[in-house]
Amino acid sequence: MLFKFAFRNVLRNKKRSLLTFLSIFLGAIIVGLASGWINGMVAVYQNNFTKYQTGHIRITTEEFIKRQKFMPVDELISNHEKLISEIKKIEEIRDVRERVRFGILLGHKENTVSAFGIGINLNDNEYQLKEKLIEGAVKKSGIYIGSILAKKAGVKVGDELLIATKTSQGGLNGIKLKVEGIFKIAMMYDKNSFFISLADAKKLLKIYNGTTEIFIYGKNIENSEIYKQKISALLPPGILAQTYREQLGDFMSLMESMKGVYIIIEALILFLACFVVINTMMMAIFERLHEIGTLKSMGMTDRQLFLNFTLEGSIIGAAGGILGAIVGYALIAYLAHRGIDFSQEVKDLTIPIEYVLRPVIAVKDLVIAVLICIIVPTLSAMIPARYARKLMPAEALRK
Numbered sequence: 001m002l003f004k005f006a007f008r009n010v011l012r013n014k015k016r017s018l019l020t021f022l023s024i025f026l027g028a029i030i031v032g033l034a035s036g037w038i039n040g041m042v043a044v045y046q047n048n049f050t051k052y053q054t055g056h057i058r059i060t061t062e063e064f065i066k067r068q069k070f071m072p073v074d075e076l077i078s079n080h081e082k083l084i085s086e087i088k089k090i091e092e093i094r095d096v097r098e099r100v101r102f103g104i105l106l107g108h109k110e111n112t113v114s115a116f117g118i119g120i121n122l123n124d125n126e127y128q129l130k131e132k133l134i135e136g137a138v139k140k141s142g143i144y145i146g147s148i149l150a151k152k153a154g155v156k157v158g159d160e161l162l163i164a165t166k167t168s169q170g171g172l173n174g175i176k177l178k179v180e181g182i183f184k185i186a187m188m189y190d191k192n193s194f195f196i197s198l199a200d201a202k203k204l205l206k207i208y209n210g211t212t213e214i215f216i217y218g219k220n221i222e223n224s225e226i227y228k229q230k231i232s233a234l235l236p237p238g239i240l241a242q243t244y245r246e247q248l249g250d251f252m253s254l255m256e257s258m259k260g261v262y263i264i265i266e267a268l269i270l271f272l273a274c275f276v277v278i279n280t281m282m283m284a285i286f287e288r289l290h291e292i293g294t295l296k297s298m299g300m301t302d303r304q305l306f307l308n309f310t311l312e313g314s315i316i317g318a319a320g321g322i323l324g325a326i327v328g329y330a331l332i333a334y335l336a337h338r339g340i341d342f343s344q345e346v347k348d349l350t351i352p353i354e355y356v357l358r359p360v361i362a363v364k365d366l367v368i369a370v371l372i373c374i375i376v377p378t379l380s381a382m383i384p385a386r387y388a389r390k391l392m393p394a395e396a397l398r399k
Helices: 002-054 062-066 080-088 147-153 187-192 198-205 221-232 244-248 250-273 275-287 289-297 302-338 363-390 393-398
Strands: 057-061 093-108 111-120 133-136 143-146 160-166 172-183 193-197 213-218 239-243
Touching (some): 002 250, 002 302, 057 244, 080 213, 093 160, 093 198, 111 147, 111 187, 143 147, 143 187, 147 172, 160 198, 172 198, 187 193, 193 198, 221 239, 239 244, 250 275, 275 302, 302 363
Parallel strands (some): 111 193
Antiparallel strands (some): 057 213, 057 239, 093 111, 093 213, 143 193, 160 172
């Protein structure tokens, strides 16, 4: 009966109730979109870094880590094929990749630009090279160059390039390869990187028995520390395994801190929206003082009066919050499917971030958002409801 009574009172002033509903509704949509956007950005950064830079686990020599800014090609993991075979036997290891990186000056005709070469398995790699090519096709050999780097160097598909660099033995070596494709993957790679096959990279660098880096991907990134412990037991002295968190260091901590700050901001947005509930309920109480006095005189208890006004506020707030959360979730789902192209905004970044960002929200996030949108307006409605409860019948009738 109290719920029915409260619902009828909500409809007594339809315009004011509608404005309150819209305030909570829009606040819930903003909170939902912000949450999805923040989760999406964190997911993109984490996925891109682990896919392209760190793996879930990376294996190198200890000396390589000290000099990794210079991409040393003389710090090699010996007998790597046997080690890779043993790692693949570990339960929940999804993939193991070998990679060789090196820096060079890339020259074509009058143009000379600094670039990074990456030796990979051209037909099966984490960069999804086949899908990312905008010109050309993947073959057994050749150079596959970033779209921005190709423009800077004046290179097109079919051109032959001479690549010369320092070898693992300290000398110089060079090979000629044809440009077989131009890719568009992520800003950092498109600006200054090219791919060649592992065989060509090792031939160029004179690496005969070993590799510089091994990247491991598990089925669940959250279990990276467990994978590391199992892998470390297989490693010889001088060879080190690091999780993506260890490699990212302060950057990962910063990302997690940013997520916490944004959650606080979202809560403040919803809290401010709920001030409208407080305002609406206070106006309703002042308009119905004689009615409150009459109801109390007829036997309505303080508890019943408190519950009545709390229910009135929570009905408006919960209706707006639940619908706002659902609409926000639907918008996030649409944006996640469509993606948002930030190619112009991220063109100066030197981190491996892709051009299209997608918001992310899980069903559990929607459930949490709905619960918050029910609880917060209800708590807000309790503030004016307490004032109504404290009124004495004679005082209410007199006012």
